[in-house]
Every structure is written in C-alpha cells, then in structure tokens.
Amino acid sequence: MTPNRTAFFVSDRTGITAEMLGHSLLTQFEHVSFTEITLPFVDSAEKARDTARQIDQTAAKDGSRPLVFSTLVDKELSGIIQGANGFYIDCFQVFISPMETELAVKSSHTVGRSHSVRNNNSYFNRMEAVNFALSHDDGQTTKQLDEADVILVGVSRCGKTPTCLYMALQFGIRAANYPLIPEDFEAKKLPSALHDHRKKMFGLTIRADRLQRIRHERRPGSTYSSMENCEYEIREAEILMRAEGISILDTSTKSIEELATTILQIANLHRHVY
Amino acid sequence: MTPNRTAFFVSDRTGITAEMLGHSLLTQFEHVSFTEITLPFVDSAEKARDTARQIDQTAAKDGSRPLVFSTLVDKELSGIIQGANGFYIDCFQVFISPMETELAVKSSHTVGRSHSVRNNNSYFNRMEAVNFALSHDDGQTTKQLDEADVILVGVSRCGKTPTCLYMALQFGIRAANYPLIPEDFEAKKLPSALHDHRKKMFGLTIRADRLQRIRHERRPGSTYSSMENCEYEIREAEILMRAEGISILDTSTKSIEELATTILQIANLHRHVY
Numbered sequence: 296m297t298p299n300r301t302a303f304f305v306s307d308r309t310g311i312t313a314e315m316l317g318h319s320l321l322t323q324f325e326h327v328s329f330t331e332i333t334l335p336f337v338d339s340a341e342k343a344r345d346t347a348r349q350i351d352q353t354a355a356k357d358g359s360r361p362l363v364f365s366t367l368v369d370k371e372l373s374g375i376i377q378g379a380n381g382f383y384i385d386c387f388q389v390f391i392s393p394m395e396t397e398l399a400v401k402s403s404h405t406v407g408r409s410h411s412v413r414n415n416n417s418y419f420n421r422m423e424a425v426n427f428a429l430s431h432d433d434g435q436t437t438k439q440l441d442e443a444d445v446i447l448v449g450v451s452r453c454g455k456t457p458t459c460l461y462m463a464l465q466f467g468i469r470a471a472n473y474p475l476i477p478e479d480f481e482a483k484k485l486p487s488a489l490h491d492h493r494k495k496m497f498g499l500t501i502r503a504d505r506l507q508r509i510r511h512e513r514r515p516g517s518t519y520s521s522m523e524n525c526e527y528e529i530r531e532a533e534i535l536m537r538a539e540g541i542s543i544l545d546t547s548t549k550s551i552e553e554l555a556t557t558i559l560q561i562a563n564l565h566r567h568v569y
Numbered sequence: 570m571t572p573n574r575t576a577f578f579v580s581d582r583t584g585i586t587a588e589m590l591g592h593s594l595l596t597q598f599e600h601v602s603f604t605e606i607t608l609p610f611v612d613s614a615e616k617a618r619d620t621a622r623q624i625d626q627t628a629a630k631d632g633s634r635p636l637v638f639s640t641l642v643d644k645e646l647s648g649i650i651q652g653a654n655g656f657y658i659d660c661f662q663v664f665i666s667p668m669e670t671e672l673a674v675k676s677s678h679t680v681g682r683s684h685s686v687r688n689n690n691s692y693f694n695r696m697e698a699v700n701f702a703l704s705h706d707d708g709q710t711t712k713q714l715d716e717a718d719v720i721l722v723g724v725s726r727c728g729k730t731p732t733c734l735y736m737a738l739q740f741g742i743r744a745a746n747y748p749l750i751p752e753d754f755e756a757k758k759l760p761s762a763l764h765d766h767r768k769k770m771f772g773l774t775i776r777a778d779r780l781q782r783i784r785h786e787r788r789p790g791s792t793y794s795s796m797e798n799c800e801y802e803i804r805e806a807e808i809l810m811r812a813e814g815i816s817i818l819d820t821s822t823k824s825i826e827e828l829a830t831t832i833l834q835i836a837n838l839h840r841h842v843y
Contacts, residue, residue, distance in 0.1 A: 309827055394597075464825075
C-alpha cells in the first residue's frame with residue numbers, strides 16, 4: 296500500500312533546478328507514490344498567491360499536505376508560499392546563508408539566471424554544438440571531424456544520435472556519430488576517414504533483443520530488424536571496435552545521461568551543464 | 570577585483586543534479602569567479618579518497634578551501650570527503666531527514682537513480698520523442714502531425730530545431746517544426762497541412778541582427794543572410810502568425826530552457842524532467 300502525495304516544484308524561472316533536485320530526492324522514497332507538478336515563472340505576488348491557493352486545494356483534496364520544493368529567492372514570494380498548507384522545502388536559501396559566510400560576500404538575491412541567455416557566447420557555442428551534432432549525424436559527412444570533441448560509432452539504432460544530441464544540448468560538446476555497417480565488418484577496419492580520429496572515438500553497443508525491438512518499430516519483418524541480423528551486427532561491431540582499441544559502452548543498461556557523463560570523463564573533457 | 574574559488578560537484582552517479590543546483594547557487598555570487606569541476610561516479614572508498622586528495626591539493630594551490638557540493642548518499646563516502654579541506658555542502662542529506670519525518674517513512678539511501686534507465690517505458694518514450702523531433706524537423710514531413718504535442722513555426726534558423734530537440738530530450742515531448750518561407754508569406758496563410766493543427770502551434774521569432782549573424786555563418790554574402798531579407802522574413806512571419814492567432818515567443822531573449830518551459834506552460838502539457 297503506497298500512500299499518494301503531491302509534490303510541487305516552484306520556481307521564479309524555469310523550475311528545472313527545483314524539479315531536478317526535488318525529483319532526485321523523491322526517488323529516495325520508493326514506497327511513496329508522488330504526483331509531481333512543476334510551477335515555473337512564479338515571479339509576482341499574484342502568481343505566488345495563485346500557487347498558495349493551488350497548494351491549499353491539493354492539501355484538502357489529498358487529505359495530506361503537499362511537499363513544496365522551492366527555489367524562490369524573493370522573500371515576499373516565498374513568504375506567501377510558506378503561508379500555504381504545504382511542507383515547504385527551501386532548495387536554495389538554506390545554502391545561501393552559509394555560502395555568504397564562507398565567501399564573505401552577500402549574494403545578489405537575483406532570480407534564477409542559470410537557464411537564461413545571459414552569457415551570449417556560451418549560448419551561441421552550445422547552439423553551434425547542436426548544429427554540429429545534426430550535420431554530423433549518422434555519418435552524413437566526414438568533413439570537420441577534426442573539430443569534433445568526440446565521435447560515436449556503433450551499429451544502426453544503438454543510441455548514437457540521442458547521446459550526441461544530449462551531449463550537445465546539455466554540455467555544449469561537439470559530437471559526431473558514424474554507423475558501422477556490414478561493409479566495415481567485411482573490411483575488418485574502420486572507414487579510412489575515421490581512422491585518424493580513433494583517440495576521440497567511443498563505441499556504443501546494445502543487447503540484441505533491445506536492438507531488435509527498436510529496429511522492428513522502424514522496419515517490421517525486415518532482414519535489418521531480424522534477431523539473427525541484430526546479433527550478427529552487434530558481434531561484428533564489437534570485434535571491430537575492440538581490434539581498433541575503442542572504449543565500448545552498453546546503451547542497454549546506461550541512460551544517455553550516464554553515457555554522456557562516462558564519455559566526457561574518459562575523454563577528460565571539461566563539462567559545463569546548462 | 571574578484572577572488573577566484575574552486576567549486577567541486579561530487580556525485581555517486583552522473584553529477585547532473587549536484588552540478589545544476591551548485592551552479593545555480595554560484596550564480597547568486599556574481600562578484601566571485603568560480604572554477605567549476607564535476608566529479609561523477611564517486612562510488613567507492615578509493616574514489617572518495619582520490620576526491621578528498623584533489624580537494625586538499627586545490628585548497629593548497631588556491632590558498633582557500635574549495636566549495637564542495639555533494640549529492641552522495643553513502644555515509645562512509647561522504648565522511649571521507651568531509652574530512653578534506655573543503656567547505657562541504659550537502660545537497661541531499663540535509664533534506665532527507667525532514668522528508669522522512671514528514672512522510673513517516675525511511676528513505677532507501679540508494680545511490681542516485683534519477684538519471685538511470687530504471688523506468689524502461691518512460692525512457693523508451695523519451696527516445697521516441699527524440700526520433701519524432703528529428704523526423705519532423707524542418708518540415709521534412711507532415712505525416713503524423715496529429716501525434717505531435719506541439720508544432721513550432723518560424724523563419725529558417727530562428728531556433729526551432731534546438732528548442733524541439735530540447736523538449737524531446739529533457740521532457741519527452743513530441744515536437745515538430747515547420748519553417749515559414751516566402752511562399753507562405755505570399756499566400757498569406759499557413760500551409761494547408763498545418764492549418765488544422767493551429768491549436769498546438771507556437772511561433773518563434775528573433776531579432777533581425779541576431780538572425781543575420783546566424784545565417785551569415787551558414788551562407789556568407791547570400792541574399793538569404795542579408796539584413797534586408799532577414800528583416801523582411803521576420804516581419805512577414807510575425808504578420809502571418811498573428812493573423813493565424815499563434816502565440817509568438819522571441820528566441821533572442823529567451824533560452825531554449827525558457828522557451829520550452831513557456832511553451833509547455835501555455836500548452837498545459839505535463840512536464841517531467843529527466
């Protein structure tokens with residue numbers, strides 16, 4: 296029997312930080328089921344009062360007060376929310392005061408700026424990383440591979456594209472990807488355009504049953520999506536990647552966040568989450 | 570004169586939560602310049618001791634102790650880090666104990682699971698959302714537009730693609746995008762395939778100087794990238810979008826996080842950060 300509780304993530308900006316921290320904390324309570332609601336842009340007294348009302352109504356409906364994770368920095372706004380019938384968890388202010396003491400400066404108490412376009416150059420670079428990932432997706436071009444931070448290789452549909460896009464969007468990393476195909480297995484080596492870039496290359500692999508399921512969604516009943524062919528391609532790709540000395544990561548058991556983190560760590564690339 | 574301090578983000582998993590919260594907190598201290606270092610996968614006593622050593626060395630080098638934002642849940646590991654010469658900021662445990670009291674259950678004290686592939690179906694849907702965004706990028710197809718959660722329209726290079734990819738990757742939202750081109754301006758209406766989907770359509774616009782800069786990077790000296798043409802397209806696109814009753818957002822002043830958050834809020838779509 297799992298009691299159901301509501302959790303609100305309240306922010307004066309996008310709410311991404313509040314939601315990510317709050318959600319991480321909730322996963323520590325696996326025997327409680329939570330309804331999670333994010334309320335972004337709570338940046339006026341009126342919106343704070345609306346939020347307080349929503350918290351009160353939820354408390355009445357649920358029969359228990361909701362958890363309220365907040366990153367509000369404005370004391371008037373947070374005061375209004377704290378007046379509602381919720382369990383208020385201050386994700387931000389609780390740290391600010393000890394940090395002020397440690398750093399011996401006052402904080403600026405400005406509303407969340409970590410997800411704004413404040414730093415134009417860094418934002419522009421990140422968008423360029425997205426463009427790079429798109430134009431270097433699926434081996435579309437081998438031009439400018441020297442500008443790539445990393446190059447992912449692996450069989451078709453093993454997870455290269457989402458991983459590259461994630462690295463670009465979240466970390467501003469320039470990631471290309473290249474599919475390994477039967478011609479490469481027969482040649483028993485990497486395409487010549489890739490050969491010189493082995494040092495920044497990472498191999499992705501996947502369990503055959505998972506690949507089969509993904510390929511079947513695209514092309515049901517094809518040779519391409521048959522279990523036999525999936526097993527063959529995965530086996531040959533792994534042999535090739537090992538022979539070329541490329542680190543291999545398994546996308547069946549790792550999320551794109553875990554893959555990206557592992558790749559950046561091995562490649563010793565500086566990361567900066569956006 | 571801005572003092573320089575080092576900040577570490579230490580995690581037993583990807584470090585994304587620690588880094589995002591820690592970075593948000595650091596932006597509140599705009600007169601201090603920080604060197605930010607993320608240390609993910611600190612999941613053994615040996616790695617914790619390596620981390621402690623790195624903190625000590627940095628403290629000696631900087632002449633001031635680093636800030637250490639940690640989401641470690643294992644007490645042995647966090648104890649080792651706390652023994653180092655850093656200012657330890659516990660981003661997780663500080664909330665767990667009050668939450669245990671409020672929820673009247675003990676937390677599971679398992680290592681971070683919010684960025685794992687634990688929930689297979691949700692993860693699969695998210696990857697499908699990425700595929701949807703890619704196959705419906707730049708008006709490639711008008712098939713399955715009824716399956717789209719949102720459709721972004723706007724002139725070429727105004728930011729539709731990164732915003733769609735971000736919504737897919739971060740929130741699992743199915744987002745298509747369609748470029749508005751001179752033929753649409755002359756016809757003074759949306760392409761017929763889009764017409765029925767106006768309710769889930771959002772218009773992006775951009776300042777002409779910014780668009781000019783972006784287009785110039787792609788096709789220097791072309792009519793396409795000329796200031797005159799950029800101004801013309803933006804003006805006509807805004808007239809068309811207004812006439813069709815489509816909400817317009819400006820990508821010059823809003824980041825993709827802010828655009829995504831605003832769109833999901835207006836569209837009343839449930840969001841779930843991954």
